[in-house]
Amino acid sequence: MSGLVVDAVSVEYVRRGASITALDEVSLTVAEGEIVALVGESGSGKSTLARAVAGLVETAAGTILFDGVAIPTRGRKPVAMVFQDPLGSLDPRLTVAAAITEILRVHRLRPRAGERARTAELLELVGLPPEVAGVRPRYLSGGQQQRVAIARALASEPRILLLDEALSALDASVRAQMLRLIMELRSRLGIGALFIGHDLALVRQLADRVAVLQLGRLVEVSSAEEFFLSPQHPYSRELLAAVPVLRRT
Ligand SMILES: Nc1ncnc2c1ncn2[C@@H]1O[C@H](COP(=O)(O)OP(=O)(O)O)[C@@H](O)[C@H]1O
Ligand SMILES: [Mg+2]
Known part of the structure; x- marks a missing residue:
């Protein structure tokens, strides 16, 4: 398959001698020109997934390919990260x-x-x-x-941007402008994005598909329409219920 293909990827961290599974056999694709939102509570593994794709953390299992080729750990990559804190x-x-x-x-x-x-x-x-x-x-x-x-x-x-809470620290009005920028980049460059954020109203406007991580496991991957109208997983419904403006759906 072309584009980004994450297949059964696991990541483990070792902390104080104990190993924790931050990602457990996660599989996800992002086609060129597609915007996939990755949502889930803090600590669910969103950043770890983006970092694994960018080659910044080692995977314990699974494969990550772009256009059928492993993403190199050094040199120019088909993916590029944007973090929450630009000054950092x-x-x-x-x-x-x-x-x-x-x-x-x-x-x-x-x-x-x-x-x-x-x-x-x-x-x-x-x-x-x-x-x-x-x-x-x-x-x-x-x-x-x-x-x-x-x-x-x-x-x-890059062909895919990895936006890790890249808009999360911005004011709502600036965030809306940035959202338009991301859509514009997609139409002008045909670039895709893995968009990590907790603003579900923004996700709704931006994403083609929504992937839901819970404690390192991907519990739902749906079209944005499906996710907001009839979320499949109880955890997705919980996430949606926590956002008052979306509750009417
Ligand atoms: N460098 C690290 N060393 C040890 N544990 C980590 C490290 N980075 C993240 N973790 C742990 O991995 C899990 C997933 O973290 P993270 O990917 O940052 O989640 P999210 O971005 O969804 O908040 C959490 O339990 C977190 O504490
Ligand atoms: Mg994070």
Whole structure:
């Protein structure tokens, strides 16, 4: 199958000598151009799944393929992560242009002469004005910082974005703008996304499918329509019941 295929992946962490199963034989796909939301309580393993896909944690079992090929642990990957805290993932000493250029150079994606134009193109893609290139991230708003983090993720030309609570720290109005950005990136680039978040109203607007994790197990994968209209698993119904605005469905 093309796109991202996670097949029976388990991840175990060892803490104080004891091993805990953070993911237990999780299988999930994300096609190019598809947005799959991953929901579940804190500690259910959402970040672990994204990190396993990005090759940041070792898997104890299972396979993770993109277009039928294992995702390399080093070098350029077909997936790119965006985290909740943009400042934490950006070097405070680097201007926005330098942060993006770093990625272009590491992966040899553009000759030096093409770096400026590519940086401008990436900023335009994420809806930032070209002047932002010369600024250090801390002088930008939270929403702008997250746009920079997304531009930096896009610099490596991934086919799937892994958005780990990437919108969770933003105000509702900024979050709505970012939601439009993600939809726009999908239509312009044909990029897919694994979207982790707990704002189910946002998930409803954004996702094609919803995957529900409970204590490391995937208990439901449904189309968004199905998930919000007739969730299959009791735990899904619990999650939905906790969100008053969605209760009418
Ligand atoms: N680096 C780690 N070392 C040990 N345990 C971890 C580590 N990261 C996460 N865990 C544990 O794995 C489980 C899943 O965590 P996580 O993937 O962060 O969940 P979520 O993102 O859904 O909140 C939790 O029980 C968490 O405490
Ligand atoms: Mg998490």
